[in-house]
Amino acid sequence: MRSIFLAVMLLAGSFASATECPMHQDHQNAGMAARGNKAMGFDQEKTTHHFLLKDDGGIIQVEAKDPQDQESRDAIRGHLTHIAVLFSRGDFDIPMFIHDRMPAGVPVMKELKDEITYKYEDIDRGGKVILASQNEDAVEAIHDFLRFQIEEHRTGDALMITP
Numbered sequence: 001m002r003s004i005f006l007a008v009m010l011l012a013g014s015f016a017s018a019t020e021c022p023m024h025q026d027h028q029n030a031g032m033a034a035r036g037n038k039a040m041g042f043d044q045e046k047t048t049h050h051f052l053l054k055d056d057g058g059i060i061q062v063e064a065k066d067p068q069d070q071e072s073r074d075a076i077r078g079h080l081t082h083i084a085v086l087f088s089r090g091d092f093d094i095p096m097f098i099h100d101r102m103p104a105g106v107p108v109m110k111e112l113k114d115e116i117t118y119k120y121e122d123i124d125r126g127g128k129v130i131l132a133s134q135n136e137d138a139v140e141a142i143h144d145f146l147r148f149q150i151e152e153h154r155t156g157d158a159l160m161i162t163p
Contacts, residue, residue: 031100035097035098035100040075040076040079040094040098041075041079043072046064046065046066046069046072047062047063047064047065047072047076047126048062048063048065048155049061049062049149049153049155050062050063050155051146051147051149051150051153051155051157052146052157052158052162053146053147053158053159053160053161053162054132054161055139055161056132056133056139057116057130057131057132057133057138057139057142057143058130058131058142058143058146059128059129059130059131060080060083060128060129060131060146060149061123061126061127061128061129062076062079062080062126062127062128063076063123063124063125063126064076064125064126065125067124067125069125072126073125073126076125076126076127077122077126077127080120080127080128080129081120081127083118083120083129084118084119084120084129085118087109087113087116087118087131088113088116088117088118089113090109090110090113092106092109092110095149103145103148103149103152104144104145104147104148105140105141105142105144105145105146105148106141106145107141108137108138108140108141108144109138109141109142112133112135112137112138112141115133115134115135115138116131116132116133116135116138116142117130117131117132117133118130119132131146143161147159
């Protein structure tokens with residue numbers, strides 16, 4: 001009888017843990033969005049993030065959802081311009097603050113900072129940073145970093161290299 005009771009309690013605990021997981025994830029995402037609003041200087045709900053993997057690195061792209069939202073567009077451009085400069089110096093404090101942990105790929109990207117270029121470009125509703133390298137280890141680290149971002153921001157972007 002005691003073993004049946006223990007089995008039922010363990011099973012109930014498993015279901016409780018499974019049902020708590022989405023709420024915990026939503027709480028984590030709400031915290032990330034609040035930290036993102038503060039660190040990036042624009043409302044995460046008004047913008048769309050994309051992270052694209054390329055053969056030689058990848059792209060971080062952020063756009064205002066509303067084409068008329070010039071305030072968000074300008075804030076995005078300012079933030080991404082700043083990010084390109086910081087990343088080129090090996091400074092990844094902003095993504096570490098936003099995600100409340102070290103993003104994948106960052107240690108190698110810091111170590112190989114002189115092997116990676118970060119080029120900012122305006123786009124219609126925001127901006128993008130192109131990350132590129134000829135160093136295979138740096139490219140792998142960039143891909144790890146971008147995949148981390150895809151999963152954390154739930155962008156639905158491809159986890160594989162796109163043309």
